[in-house]
Amino acid sequence: MEGDAKVTESIRSTTTPQTAPATNTRRKQPSTTDESSSPDPVTPRRGRRSTKLTTPTEQSSQEQTSTDDRPVRIALSSHLNFDQSHLETLRKLGFEIMDESCQVDALVVDRIRRTKKFFMCLARGAHILSPTWIETMIKENRYLPYEKYYLQDTNAETRYGFQLRESVRLAKQHPIFENYKIFCTKDTSPPYDDLKDIIEAAGGKFIEKINLNKPGKDLVCIVAQVHKNEYEDLCKKGVPIVSEEFALSGISKQKLDFEAFSLFQNVATTVKPTGSK
Structure with a gap:
């Protein structure tokens, strides 16, 4: 696979x-869960458990105080051109680079891509961030808060009919x-x-x-x-x-549309999730 x-x-x-x-x-x-809350960035989570995420670098230094909650496990799209020296810089800053998509805190990708890795990260509510975040941190050799580096891909959002940041917020909930x-x-x-x-x-x-x-x-x-x-x-x-x-x-x-994707139109279904009334 x-x-x-x-x-x-x-x-x-x-x-x-x-x-x-x-x-x-x-x-x-x-x-x-109240879904009307603000779409501002929320504390990264692994699975469904709230976890305070700090890099080892931050733990040993008081110079970076802009945020205490940050992604530390990140996945990189295979379409990005980061070499081993770039990855080593990220590791020294306290990040763990992961190939698997299941437990990462953030996915770094150049655009919305309909790939297994993208869908798995989005499904778990991982932050979807622009490569500019990585590039800037490597250039300045320091951690930068991720909030300003959320991926923006208006064309894909319009084409597929969703707002990426809002979908991440709902997936976290x-x-x-x-x-x-x-x-x-x-x-x-x-x-x-x-x-x-x-x-x-x-x-x-x-x-x-x-x-x-x-x-x-x-x-x-x-x-x-x-x-x-x-x-x-x-x-x-x-x-x-x-x-x-x-x-x-x-x-x-982050919405299930049974009718639009039914293979048999005009046939009523009775599906409901386990535990619903």
């Missing part, structure tokens, strides 16, 4: 429904697929294993088999187009049968 495998453009051409619904299904979650069981067929794009990692990063429980007699009201089936007809009967039982884009769009927008 490649950690930064690109999500191909074929998703949009093969999985987007031909007809758009009049309304969207709002994001369903049992959490009572509550994993979008928490309390949902997700079944996925083979032959998906992105590949099955990548979708599994992305959905689990967003709090979903991936299952290998479906109980056809009692599928459960918290079940969602992500189905490749080539297998669509095999799941028509399950759809009639109220189980959402959706395309791969359902997951990617849901993580990007």
Whole structure:
């Protein structure tokens, strides 16, 4: 499995429904978290536990007092050109460079990229930051607060219909697929294993088999187009049968739109997350 495998453009051409619904299904979650709070940067988190993050450099020096809460585990997009000397400078400043996307505090990327690494970091509420942050810290050989270096990619935000910083804020509050069981067929794009990692990063429980007699009201089936007809009967039982884009769009927008990405239009579903009333 490649950690930064690109999500191909074929998703949009093969999985987007031909007809758009009049309304969207709002994001369903049992959490009572106040989502009207300010979108200002919040304390970085690992998983769901609030952690005060300080670099070793800061712990041994009183010169840098601008912020006590900072990313220390960072992932770098493979599209960036940082060499070993740059990485060594970052390590001396107290950062841990990680290849895996699951537990990082920040992802540094040049633009919004529909890759496994990007979706996993966004799903976990990691800060998505511009390479300028790294470049400036390397040049000045000191830590700089990340708040002013959030990635800005207006074109992609407009194209895909979400605000990156707001999505990060919501993802920190509550994993979008928490309390949902997700079944996925083979032959998906992105590949099955990548979708599994992305959905689990967003709090979903991936299952290998479906109980056809009692599928459960918290079940969602992500189905490749080539297998669509095999799941028509399950759809009639109220189980959402959706395309791969359902997951990617849901993580990007932090809102689950069952109707827009249903493979069977005009069929009512009864899905709800476990624990909801």
